[in-house]
Amino acid sequence: MVGASVPSHDATACLTGVWKRAVSSGHKKRPVNLFIENVRTVRIVGVTLPAPAARRVKLAPSILACDFTRLGEELRAIESADWAHVDVMDGAFVPNISFGLPILAAARAASPLHMDVHLMIERPERYLKDFAEAGADSLTVHVEATAHIHRAVQQIKELGKQAGVTLNPGTPLEALRPVLADVDLVLIMSVNPGFGGQKFIPQSLERIRTVRRWLDELGSAAELQVDGGVSAANARAVVHAGADNLVAGSAVYGKDGAQAGLERLREALK
Ligand SMILES: O=C(CO)[C@@H](O)[C@H](O)COP(=O)(O)O
Numbered sequence: 001m002v003g004a005s006v007p008s009h010d011a012t013a014c015l016t017g018v019w020k021r022a023v024s025s026g027h028k029k030r031p032v033n034l035f036i037e038n039v040r041t042v043r044i045v046g047v048t049l050p051a052p053a054a055r056r057v058k059l060a061p062s063i064l065a066c067d068f069t070r071l072g073e074e075l076r077a078i079e080s081a082d083w084a085h086v087d088v089m090d091g092a093f094v095p096n097i098s099f100g101l102p103i104l105a106a107a108r109a110a111s112p113l114h115m116d117v118h119l120m121i122e123r124p125e126r127y128l129k130d131f132a133e134a135g136a137d138s139l140t141v142h143v144e145a146t147a148h149i150h151r152a153v154q155q156i157k158e159l160g161k162q163a164g165v166t167l168n169p170g171t172p173l174e175a176l177r178p179v180l181a182d183v184d185l186v187l188i189m190s191v192n193p194g195f196g197g198q199k200f201i202p203q204s205l206e207r208i209r210t211v212r213r214w215l216d217e218l219g220s221a222a223e224l225q226v227d228g229g230v231s232a233a234n235a236r237a238v239v240h241a242g243a244d245n246l247v248a249g250s251a252v253y254g255k256d257g258a259q260a261g262l263e264r265l266r267e268a269l270k
Contacts, residue, residue, distance in 0.1 A: 055239065056244065057244050058083060059082055059246055059248065059252075060085040060225070060248075061085060061247075061252040061253065061262065062227070062247050062248065062249035062252070063075070063087075063107060064085075064098055064249050065196045071106060071107060074258065075107060075110050075111040078252065079113065083113060085118060086116060087118050088117060088118065088120060088121060088131070090122060093121050093122045093144075093145050101127075101131065104134045104135055108134065114138065115136050115138075116136075116137065116138045116140070116247075118140045118193075118227070119140060119142070120145075122145055123146055125141075128152065128156055136161055139159075139161050139162070139164065140164030140166050140185060140225075141166070142168070143166070144168060144171055149178065153182050162185060163182065164183060164184065164186070164187055165179050165180075166187035168192060169190065169201050169207075176211065177214075180222075184223065186211055186215065186223070186224055187227055188207050189204075197249070197250045200228060200229030200230065201229070204228075204238075205241045206241075208226060208238065208241035208243055209241045212224055224243050224245065225243065225244075225246070225247060226247065227247035230247060230248045230251060231248065231250075231251040232264040232268040233268075235265055235269055236269060251264070251265065252265070
């Protein structure tokens, strides 16, 4: 008999229905025998963890790639998605300026989707309250953008929002460690932030695997989000590496419209 400890949130997911949903949505079915020791410790007998692809994966189209003259329509086109990803750039932390509070407020008014706000701005703590009030459901901050990442994460939680942390592709993953147990979301940037339509950096897969392992070791239920160059061609590999939340801009808002783009991503994940 082989025994293996599994992170409690994976086990809980199997027990509370995510497993069943994965089976019925066409993912691979694998038998698993669980011996529940207590809420945090579960032994798997005869080993058969769900394939990584069996995780419930959230799709978060980035509205950076949409047609802003039709923001309401573009948001309705992604209503079957899980989240809307909102990229705020200040022209200082990243070499581009996108949009800020008024566009978030307009998106909030136009759509019931979870507004997932990625702040690519210097010293984000100055604006967390404003973005929370403008309609953010989750706020993600860069470790490089503040001297006080721990305080920024706490501030987001005090505002009653989901707290996310992220880092540029060139920043060592160790920078995440001090706040890893506190956050609701970790975002692995798979391009250098600042622009849509860039190529996925292949080394990101190893970074995703590492953070997946760290989260599992902590028993954290935080989402592992990946952003930048995600498309139908690589979505499966990204999920297989451990992601459970995919941001996609140009792969969703393509020539044939957002619904077709979302459908292609879903097909790729089957
Ligand atoms: O944060 C960013 C870019 O800085 C991303 O959210 C992009 O907007 C994703 O666009 P694609 O790479 O999917 O086109």
